[in-house]
Amino acid sequence: xxxxxxxxxxxxxxxxxxxxxxxxxxxxxxxxxxxxxxxxxxxxxxxxxxxxxxxxxxxxxxxxxxxxxxxxxxxxxxxxxxxxxxxxxxxxxxxxxxxxxxxxxxxxxxxxxxxxxxxxxxxxxxxxxxxxxxxxxxxxxxxxxxxxxxxxxxxxxxxxxxxxxxxxxxxxxxxxxxxxxxxxxxxxxxxxxxxxxxxxxxxxxxxxxxxxxxxxxxxxxxxxxxxx
Amino acid sequence: xxxxxxxxxxxxxxxxxxxxxxxxxxxxxxxxxxxxxxxxxxxxxxxxxxxxxxxxxxxxxxxxxxxxxxxxxxxxxxxxxxxxxxxxxxxxxxxxxxxxxxxxxxxxxxxxxxxxxxxxxxxxxxxxxxxxxxxxxxxxxxxxxxxxxxxxxxxxxxxxxxxxxxxxxxxxxxxxxxxxxxxxxxxxxxxxxxxxxxxxxxxxxxxxxxxxxxxxxxxxxxxxxxxxxx
Numbered sequence: 540x541x542x543x544x545x546x547x548x549x550x551x552x553x554x555x556x557x558x559x560x561x562x563x564x565x566x567x568x569x570x571x572x573x574x575x576x577x578x579x580x581x582x583x584x585x586x587x588x589x590x591x592x593x594x595x596x597x598x599x600x601x602x603x604x605x606x607x608x609x610x611x612x613x614x615x616x617x618x619x620x621x622x623x624x625x626x627x628x629x630x631x632x633x634x635x636x637x638x639x640x641x642x643x644x645x646x647x648x649x650x651x652x653x654x655x656x657x658x659x660x661x662x663x664x665x666x667x668x669x670x671x672x673x674x675x676x677x678x679x680x681x682x683x684x685x686x687x688x689x690x691x692x693x694x695x696x697x698x699x700x701x702x703x704x705x706x707x708x709x710x711x712x713x714x715x716x717x718x719x720x721x722x723x724x725x726x727x728x729x730x731x732x733x734x735x736x737x738x739x740x741x742x743x744x745x746x747x748x749x750x751x752x753x754x755x756x757x758x759x760x761x762x763x764x765x766x767x
Numbered sequence: 768x769x770x771x772x773x774x775x776x777x778x779x780x781x782x783x784x785x786x787x788x789x790x791x792x793x794x795x796x797x798x799x800x801x802x803x804x805x806x807x808x809x810x811x812x813x814x815x816x817x818x819x820x821x822x823x824x825x826x827x828x829x830x831x832x833x834x835x836x837x838x839x840x841x842x843x844x845x846x847x848x849x850x851x852x853x854x855x856x857x858x859x860x861x862x863x864x865x866x867x868x869x870x871x872x873x874x875x876x877x878x879x880x881x882x883x884x885x886x887x888x889x890x891x892x893x894x895x896x897x898x899x900x901x902x903x904x905x906x907x908x909x910x911x912x913x914x915x916x917x918x919x920x921x922x923x924x925x926x927x928x929x930x931x932x933x934x935x936x937x938x939x940x941x942x943x944x945x946x947x948x949x950x951x952x953x954x955x956x957x958x959x960x961x962x963x964x965x966x967x968x969x970x971x972x973x974x975x976x977x978x979x980x981x982x983x984x985x986x987x988x989x990x991x992x993x994x995x996x997x
Contacts, residue, residue, distance in 0.1 A: 588892075588896060590892055590895075590896075612895075613892070613895045613896050614895055614896075614898045614899065614900065615898075616896075618896055619896075620892070620893065620896050622889040622892075622893065624887065624889055626887055626889035626890045626892070626893045627890070627893075628890060628893070628894070628908050628912075629890070629912055630908070630911035630912050639894075639897060639899075639907070640897040640898070641897075679893070679897075682897075683897070683898070
């Protein structure tokens with residue numbers, strides 16, 4: 540179980556606001572974090588990863604990641620992070636990107652098979668398409684078998700076909716590894732299909748927390764809107 | 768006229784030895800400094816940057832004068848080295864290395880710093896999240912991804928050290944085989960009106976400097992092309 544209680548002053552593009560959230564996540568849950576841009580979603584993710592400072596407490600199973608001002612560095616948190624801009628190591632091949640995180644060839648192989656990237660294993664990542672890069676980024680994030688997988692708008696730069704493919708692969712990996720996941724996404728359709736639970740942030744506050752069926756309502760056969 | 772075969776190439780060898788040692792030392796010293804400057808949001812950053820850039824704008828004689836004052840056996844630093852370690856820092860090759868390290872510092876720090884600053888911040892964070900320390904991140908992720916800046920820093924530092932004159936003359940004088948580097952040798956040839964040798968020495972310097980710069984530009988051009996093709 541993961542316990543989160545965070546406070547942080549934010550100076551964003553929409554003026555100053557106060558991020559103040561208190562949450563509990565069950566092991567293996569898949570959460571979609573939604574809300575308008577500038578509502579503090581990415582900051583919340585970065586605080587969980589240890590990339591930004593904040594006040595509060597974060598406890599993951601028996602480990603304390605944050606207690607008042609004391610924070611565990613990102614190196615020790617066992618986090619998988621998928622960045623919006625992929626952030627792959629450009630000087631390495633697909634396989635090297637994975638092995639840099641954890642020198643486990645069998646696991647790398649398994650992940651590449653699951654995401655149908657085996658044929659690209661020895662290719663330099665610079666030459667890949669956006670969709671391929673995002674899948675490599677996803678595999679890389681799974682190499683530590685993380686306690687918490689964080690994804691910051693993994694779909695935002697992809698075309699609809701790539702989006703469907705990545706969605707299927709995220710689902711597949713979640714089924715195989717059962718990793719507790721928080722995914723920031725604007726995409727209601729993706730969130731509806733992937734998440735067990737949806738959080739909605741507004742100006743740093745959690746304004747909704749519940750199942751996709753409760754939070755999203757179907758407005759046509761394919762689109763969903765926030766049901767608030 | 769002059770005889771090319773009997774030409775003394777010792778000053779060139781000395782210049783290259785000095786440049787190679789200086790480049791090596793500066794690379795090791797500048798790496799943490801350039802990294803710090805590229806990552807910090809400290810208020811002290813502009814001050815450190817200004818100090819680092821001083822050798823670019825100061826007349827070499829000013830730099831040479833201060834280095835001479837600090838390294839002389841009468842000063843605390845120079846006295847310490849001479850009395851306790853038996854190392855003479857003025858009018859010696861060791862002194863030249865110390866002086867060159869100050870003189871060429873910005874040429875190593877600045878390209879490395881701007882290279883590090885151009886890196887995607889998320890890529891470095893991904894390395895930390897992979898459990899890697901800052902040192903591992905610098906060596907395995909940051910440096911390999913700023914190759915053009917790295918090559919520029921190394922070659923320009925080397926070339927700039929070969930080309931120094933004022934600081935070397937003030938701190939080292941002109942002791943054959945010890946501190947008489949190519950630029951000082953040319954100055955002396957002109958002074959004693961041996962224009963023939965001065966011509967050859969100078970031509971060699973022009974040619975070598977051109978080759979070095981050409982190599983840097985060709986390399987960087989190719990790196991850009993590879994980047995575009997990928």
